[in-house]
Amino acid sequence: MGQTLAGRVAVVTGGASGIGRSCALRLAQDGARVAVLDLNAAHAGDVAAEIQAEGGTAHAVGVDVADRASVDRALAEVRKHLGPIAILVNSAGKTAHDSFLDISLELWTSVLTVNLTGTFHCCQAAVPDMIEAGWGRIVNISSSSAHSGVPYMTHYVASKAGVIGLTKSLALELGPSGITVNTIPPGFIDTPMLRTAQAGFLDTPTEKVIGQTPVRRAGRPEDISAACAFLVSEDAGYITGQVIGVNGGRNT
Numbered sequence: 047m048g049q050t051l052a053g054r055v056a057v058v059t060g061g062a063s064g065i066g067r068s069c070a071l072r073l074a075q076d077g078a079r080v081a082v083l084d085l086n087a088a089h090a091g092d093v094a095a096e097i098q099a100e101g102g103t104a105h106a107v108g109v110d111v112a113d114r115a116s117v118d119r120a121l122a123e124v125r126k127h128l129g130p131i132a133i134l135v136n137s138a139g140k141t142a143h144d145s146f147l148d149i150s151l152e153l154w155t156s157v158l159t160v161n162l163t164g165t166f167h168c169c170q171a172a173v174p175d176m177i178e179a180g181w182g183r184i185v186n187i188s189s190s191s192a193h194s195g196v197p198y199m200t201h202y203v204a205s206k207a208g209v210i211g212l213t214k215s216l217a218l219e220l221g222p223s224g225i226t227v228n229t230i231p232p233g234f235i236d237t238p239m240l241r242t243a244q245a246g247f248l249d250t251p252t253e254k255v256i257g258q259t260p261v262r263r264a265g266r267p268e269d270i271s272a273a274c275a276f277l278v279s280e281d282a283g284y285i286t287g288q289v290i291g292v293n294g295g296r297n298t
Protein backbone atom coordinates (compact mmCIF):
# COMPACT_ATOMS: atom_id res chain seq x y z
CA MET A 47 0.00 0.00 0.00
CA GLY A 48 2.84 2.38 0.80
CA GLN A 49 2.81 5.68 2.61
CA THR A 50 1.29 7.78 -0.14
CA LEU A 51 -0.46 10.08 2.35
CA ALA A 52 2.52 10.53 4.70
CA GLY A 53 2.53 13.99 6.23
CA ARG A 54 -1.17 14.60 5.58
CA VAL A 55 -3.82 15.03 8.26
CA ALA A 56 -7.17 13.42 7.41
CA VAL A 57 -10.48 14.03 9.20
CA VAL A 58 -13.13 11.32 8.84
CA THR A 59 -16.60 12.09 10.18
CA GLY A 60 -18.76 9.11 11.08
CA GLY A 61 -15.40 7.41 11.60
CA ALA A 62 -16.61 5.17 14.43
CA SER A 63 -18.59 2.78 12.25
CA GLY A 64 -19.13 1.22 8.84
CA ILE A 65 -17.86 3.18 5.85
CA GLY A 66 -16.27 5.97 7.93
CA ARG A 67 -14.38 3.45 10.07
CA SER A 68 -13.07 1.70 6.97
CA CYS A 69 -11.96 5.04 5.47
CA ALA A 70 -10.17 5.97 8.71
CA LEU A 71 -8.32 2.64 8.83
CA ARG A 72 -7.40 2.78 5.13
CA LEU A 73 -6.14 6.38 5.14
CA ALA A 74 -4.02 5.58 8.21
CA GLN A 75 -2.58 2.54 6.39
CA ASP A 76 -1.71 4.91 3.55
CA GLY A 77 0.27 7.08 5.98
CA ALA A 78 -2.17 9.84 6.98
CA ARG A 79 -2.50 11.03 10.56
CA VAL A 80 -6.20 10.42 11.08
CA ALA A 81 -8.79 12.22 13.19
CA VAL A 82 -11.73 9.92 13.88
CA LEU A 83 -14.80 12.12 14.49
CA ASP A 84 -18.16 10.74 15.55
CA LEU A 85 -21.22 11.35 17.68
CA ASN A 86 -20.24 8.12 19.40
CA ALA A 87 -16.98 9.25 21.02
CA ALA A 88 -16.33 5.88 22.70
CA HIS A 89 -16.49 3.96 19.41
CA ALA A 90 -14.39 6.65 17.71
CA GLY A 91 -11.82 6.02 20.45
CA ASP A 92 -11.89 2.30 19.67
CA VAL A 93 -11.13 3.00 15.99
CA ALA A 94 -8.30 5.39 16.89
CA ALA A 95 -6.87 2.70 19.20
CA GLU A 96 -7.10 0.16 16.36
CA ILE A 97 -5.11 2.50 14.11
CA GLN A 98 -2.50 3.09 16.81
CA ALA A 99 -2.21 -0.68 17.42
CA GLU A 100 -1.33 -1.05 13.72
CA GLY A 101 1.43 1.56 14.12
CA GLY A 102 -0.52 4.54 12.76
CA THR A 103 -1.30 7.94 14.24
CA ALA A 104 -4.88 8.76 15.18
CA HIS A 105 -6.90 10.96 17.48
CA ALA A 106 -10.58 10.50 18.33
CA VAL A 107 -12.94 13.41 18.92
CA GLY A 108 -16.64 13.36 19.79
CA VAL A 109 -18.65 15.65 17.50
CA ASP A 110 -22.17 16.38 16.37
CA VAL A 111 -21.79 17.46 12.74
CA ALA A 112 -25.24 19.08 12.92
CA ASP A 113 -23.91 21.60 15.45
CA ARG A 114 -21.45 24.15 14.07
CA ALA A 115 -19.95 25.01 17.47
CA SER A 116 -19.28 21.30 18.05
CA VAL A 117 -17.61 21.00 14.61
CA ASP A 118 -15.45 24.08 15.25
CA ARG A 119 -14.38 22.71 18.65
CA ALA A 120 -13.57 19.30 17.18
CA LEU A 121 -11.47 20.69 14.33
CA ALA A 122 -9.59 22.98 16.73
CA GLU A 123 -8.71 19.86 18.74
CA VAL A 124 -7.59 18.07 15.56
CA ARG A 125 -5.30 20.98 14.61
CA LYS A 126 -3.82 21.01 18.13
CA HIS A 127 -3.10 17.26 18.20
CA LEU A 128 -2.38 16.42 14.56
CA GLY A 129 -1.91 19.68 12.60
CA PRO A 130 -3.73 21.49 9.76
CA ILE A 131 -6.36 19.50 7.88
CA ALA A 132 -5.49 18.37 4.34
CA ILE A 133 -8.13 15.68 3.76
CA LEU A 134 -11.80 15.60 4.79
CA VAL A 135 -14.10 12.60 4.39
CA ASN A 136 -17.73 13.33 5.32
CA SER A 137 -19.32 9.98 6.15
CA ALA A 138 -21.49 10.86 9.19
CA GLY A 139 -25.07 10.21 8.22
CA LYS A 140 -28.57 9.54 9.45
CA THR A 141 -31.08 7.35 7.66
CA ALA A 142 -34.87 7.62 7.84
CA HIS A 143 -37.93 5.93 6.38
CA ASP A 144 -41.34 7.60 6.57
CA SER A 145 -44.42 8.05 4.46
CA PHE A 146 -44.18 11.50 2.82
CA LEU A 147 -47.36 12.78 4.49
CA ASP A 148 -46.06 11.72 7.91
CA ILE A 149 -42.81 13.70 7.69
CA SER A 150 -42.99 16.55 10.17
CA LEU A 151 -40.95 19.67 9.56
CA GLU A 152 -38.91 18.69 12.62
CA LEU A 153 -38.02 15.26 11.17
CA TRP A 154 -37.33 16.70 7.69
CA THR A 155 -35.04 19.31 9.22
CA SER A 156 -33.18 16.81 11.42
CA VAL A 157 -32.31 14.56 8.45
CA LEU A 158 -31.28 17.53 6.27
CA THR A 159 -29.29 19.01 9.14
CA VAL A 160 -27.14 15.94 9.77
CA ASN A 161 -26.62 14.80 6.18
CA LEU A 162 -26.45 18.05 4.23
CA THR A 163 -25.84 20.90 6.67
CA GLY A 164 -23.37 18.68 8.57
CA THR A 165 -21.38 18.26 5.35
CA PHE A 166 -21.56 22.04 4.80
CA HIS A 167 -20.31 22.73 8.35
CA CYS A 168 -17.36 20.35 8.10
CA CYS A 169 -16.31 21.58 4.65
CA GLN A 170 -16.55 25.23 5.64
CA ALA A 171 -14.61 24.66 8.87
CA ALA A 172 -11.81 22.60 7.25
CA VAL A 173 -11.32 24.38 3.90
CA PRO A 174 -9.33 27.37 5.24
CA ASP A 175 -6.43 24.98 6.14
CA MET A 176 -6.50 23.57 2.60
CA ILE A 177 -6.54 27.02 0.97
CA GLU A 178 -3.61 28.04 3.16
CA ALA A 179 -1.67 24.93 2.06
CA GLY A 180 -2.70 25.22 -1.61
CA TRP A 181 -3.69 21.51 -1.47
CA GLY A 182 -6.71 19.64 -0.24
CA ARG A 183 -9.01 16.70 -0.81
CA ILE A 184 -12.67 16.39 0.13
CA VAL A 185 -14.75 13.23 -0.32
CA ASN A 186 -18.44 13.44 0.56
CA ILE A 187 -20.31 10.18 1.05
CA SER A 188 -23.72 10.64 -0.58
CA SER A 189 -25.95 7.71 -1.60
CA SER A 190 -26.94 5.69 -4.65
CA SER A 191 -30.52 6.42 -3.58
CA ALA A 192 -30.02 9.89 -5.05
CA HIS A 193 -29.51 8.27 -8.50
CA SER A 194 -32.82 6.46 -8.41
CA GLY A 195 -35.04 7.91 -5.70
CA VAL A 196 -36.51 5.62 -3.03
CA PRO A 197 -40.12 5.62 -1.82
CA TYR A 198 -40.59 6.61 1.85
CA MET A 199 -37.13 8.20 1.94
CA THR A 200 -37.83 11.64 0.47
CA HIS A 201 -36.05 13.38 3.35
CA TYR A 202 -32.95 11.14 3.21
CA VAL A 203 -32.72 11.11 -0.58
CA ALA A 204 -33.22 14.89 -0.81
CA SER A 205 -30.41 15.38 1.70
CA LYS A 206 -28.07 13.13 -0.29
CA ALA A 207 -28.99 14.78 -3.61
CA GLY A 208 -28.08 18.03 -1.87
CA VAL A 209 -24.66 16.61 -0.99
CA ILE A 210 -24.11 15.85 -4.69
CA GLY A 211 -25.02 19.43 -5.66
CA LEU A 212 -22.83 20.87 -2.92
CA THR A 213 -19.93 18.70 -4.12
CA LYS A 214 -20.20 19.78 -7.76
CA SER A 215 -20.40 23.49 -6.95
CA LEU A 216 -17.68 23.45 -4.30
CA ALA A 217 -15.35 21.64 -6.71
CA LEU A 218 -15.70 24.49 -9.22
CA GLU A 219 -15.05 27.09 -6.53
CA LEU A 220 -12.05 25.38 -4.90
CA GLY A 221 -10.29 23.92 -7.96
CA PRO A 222 -8.12 27.02 -8.44
CA SER A 223 -6.90 26.62 -4.82
CA GLY A 224 -5.56 23.10 -5.42
CA ILE A 225 -8.48 21.40 -3.69
CA THR A 226 -10.53 18.58 -5.20
CA VAL A 227 -14.08 17.77 -4.08
CA ASN A 228 -15.76 14.53 -5.11
CA THR A 229 -18.63 12.39 -3.91
CA ILE A 230 -19.04 8.63 -3.59
CA PRO A 231 -22.67 7.49 -3.57
CA PRO A 232 -22.48 3.99 -2.05
CA GLY A 233 -25.07 1.33 -2.81
CA PHE A 234 -25.97 -1.55 -0.47
CA ILE A 235 -22.83 -1.67 1.68
CA ASP A 236 -22.88 -4.15 4.58
CA THR A 237 -22.61 -1.82 7.60
CA PRO A 238 -24.44 -1.43 10.92
CA MET A 239 -26.69 1.21 9.25
CA LEU A 240 -27.72 -1.21 6.50
CA ARG A 241 -28.32 -4.07 8.95
CA THR A 242 -30.46 -1.85 11.17
CA ALA A 243 -32.45 -0.74 8.12
CA GLN A 244 -32.90 -4.36 7.01
CA ALA A 245 -34.05 -5.36 10.50
CA GLY A 246 -36.59 -2.53 10.36
CA PHE A 247 -37.98 -0.79 7.30
CA LEU A 248 -35.90 -2.06 4.39
CA ASP A 249 -37.82 -4.81 2.61
CA THR A 250 -34.81 -6.04 0.65
CA PRO A 251 -33.28 -9.35 1.76
CA THR A 252 -29.57 -9.46 0.97
CA GLU A 253 -29.91 -12.44 -1.41
CA LYS A 254 -32.54 -10.59 -3.48
CA VAL A 255 -30.35 -7.51 -3.84
CA ILE A 256 -27.32 -9.64 -4.71
CA GLY A 257 -29.36 -11.22 -7.51
CA GLN A 258 -30.08 -7.72 -8.88
CA THR A 259 -26.45 -6.61 -8.60
CA PRO A 260 -24.29 -7.16 -11.70
CA VAL A 261 -21.18 -8.16 -9.69
CA ARG A 262 -23.36 -10.57 -7.64
CA ARG A 263 -22.35 -9.64 -4.13
CA ALA A 264 -23.15 -7.09 -1.44
CA GLY A 265 -20.80 -4.15 -1.03
CA ARG A 266 -18.22 -4.01 1.74
CA PRO A 267 -17.00 -0.89 3.57
CA GLU A 268 -13.58 -1.61 2.03
CA ASP A 269 -15.06 -1.09 -1.45
CA ILE A 270 -15.83 2.50 -0.48
CA SER A 271 -12.58 3.15 1.38
CA ALA A 272 -10.55 1.91 -1.61
CA ALA A 273 -12.27 4.47 -3.87
CA CYS A 274 -11.85 7.11 -1.18
CA ALA A 275 -8.12 6.35 -0.82
CA PHE A 276 -7.70 6.89 -4.56
CA LEU A 277 -9.70 10.14 -4.62
CA VAL A 278 -7.60 11.67 -1.82
CA SER A 279 -4.30 10.59 -3.38
CA GLU A 280 -1.90 12.74 -5.39
CA ASP A 281 -2.76 10.62 -8.45
CA ALA A 282 -6.40 11.84 -8.41
CA GLY A 283 -5.49 15.53 -8.70
CA TYR A 284 -7.27 15.90 -12.08
CA ILE A 285 -10.53 14.40 -10.77
CA THR A 286 -12.92 16.87 -9.19
CA GLY A 287 -16.64 17.55 -9.05
CA GLN A 288 -17.31 13.90 -9.88
CA VAL A 289 -19.89 11.42 -8.67
CA ILE A 290 -18.01 8.11 -8.40
CA GLY A 291 -20.62 5.40 -7.93
CA VAL A 292 -19.51 2.32 -5.97
CA ASN A 293 -22.53 0.05 -6.12
CA GLY A 294 -21.66 -3.20 -7.90
CA GLY A 295 -23.14 -1.83 -11.14
CA ARG A 296 -26.73 -1.41 -9.99
CA ASN A 297 -26.71 2.31 -10.82
CA THR A 298 -24.80 3.57 -13.83
Ligand SMILES: NC(=O)c1ccc[n+]([C@@H]2O[C@H](COP(=O)([O-])OP(=O)(O)OC[C@H]3O[C@@H](n4cnc5c(N)ncnc54)[C@H](O)[C@@H]3O)[C@@H](O)[C@H]2O)c1
Pocket residue numbers: 059060061062063064065066083084085086109110111112136137138139140141160164187188189190191231232233234235236237238239240
Ligand atom coordinates in the same frame (compact mmCIF):
# COMPACT_ATOMS: atom_id res chain seq x y z
N1 LIG B 1 -24.40 1.36 4.05
C1 LIG B 1 -24.92 1.70 2.88
O1 LIG B 1 -25.35 0.84 2.09
C2 LIG B 1 -25.01 3.14 2.47
C3 LIG B 1 -25.64 3.43 1.26
C4 LIG B 1 -25.72 4.75 0.86
C5 LIG B 1 -25.19 5.76 1.65
N2 LIG B 1 -24.59 5.46 2.82
C6 LIG B 1 -24.03 6.57 3.60
O2 LIG B 1 -22.75 6.24 4.04
C7 LIG B 1 -22.46 6.96 5.25
C8 LIG B 1 -21.95 6.00 6.29
O3 LIG B 1 -22.98 5.08 6.59
P1 LIG B 1 -22.72 3.62 7.20
O4 LIG B 1 -23.52 2.68 6.42
O5 LIG B 1 -21.26 3.43 7.40
O6 LIG B 1 -23.50 3.80 8.60
P2 LIG B 1 -23.05 3.59 10.11
O7 LIG B 1 -24.29 3.76 10.90
O8 LIG B 1 -22.28 2.33 10.24
O9 LIG B 1 -22.07 4.82 10.39
C9 LIG B 1 -22.55 6.14 10.47
C10 LIG B 1 -21.78 6.85 11.57
O10 LIG B 1 -22.20 8.24 11.56
C11 LIG B 1 -22.27 8.66 12.91
N3 LIG B 1 -23.15 9.82 13.03
C12 LIG B 1 -24.49 9.86 12.85
N4 LIG B 1 -24.95 11.10 13.09
C13 LIG B 1 -23.87 11.86 13.42
C14 LIG B 1 -23.70 13.22 13.78
N5 LIG B 1 -24.74 14.06 13.87
N6 LIG B 1 -22.45 13.68 14.05
C15 LIG B 1 -21.40 12.84 13.98
N7 LIG B 1 -21.50 11.53 13.66
C16 LIG B 1 -22.73 11.05 13.38
C17 LIG B 1 -22.83 7.45 13.65
O11 LIG B 1 -22.59 7.53 15.04
C18 LIG B 1 -22.09 6.31 12.97
O12 LIG B 1 -20.88 6.00 13.66
C19 LIG B 1 -23.76 7.65 5.65
O13 LIG B 1 -23.68 9.01 5.26
C20 LIG B 1 -24.81 6.92 4.85
O14 LIG B 1 -25.94 7.72 4.59
C21 LIG B 1 -24.50 4.16 3.26
